[in-house]
Amino acid sequence: MLQQQAIQAQQDAKDEQAVWHRRVLALKEKALDADILDERSRAMLNLTRNGDIVIPYGPHDKLF
Template sequence: MAFLRGVKRRLQGLVLPVIFFGLCAYFAHHATHGSRGLLARDARNAEIVAARIVLAEAEAERDAMERKVAGLRAEHLDRDMLEERARALLNVVAKDEIIIPYAPNRRLF
């Protein structure tokens, strides 16, 4: 009987530390693997980096288009740009001109 009381007393002394350790393990697991944990933060940071790269490419494309359009505005009309666009749209070439084709992914502007 005395032996069982000693075991019971020791088990009662271990209940709170075991519960505390379980709670700590639970929160530690969710701090790393949860939807707002460290691993999710790293994934979001990688998505942000990829989105910034796409944004930089889109801004470069927009700047190139703005340069092209700036030469065709009425207040600053660039005759060479207007002639180039007209020939490209109409698919017209003079007899004495030389055509140098560019690859579709290589841009002049």
């Protein structure tokens, strides 16, 4: 039981590291996409434009 928890914790840490690695790579100057930057900034600031389609999601649902 304890070994399974340790294995799961290790896998969770690796998954989180992979997510952060992708995020850091996306910050490189040549990889920065203006559309994605606009989309993420509006999502984080909870802003929309006229004509945007808003799809609600649950508090525990991942966006990416």
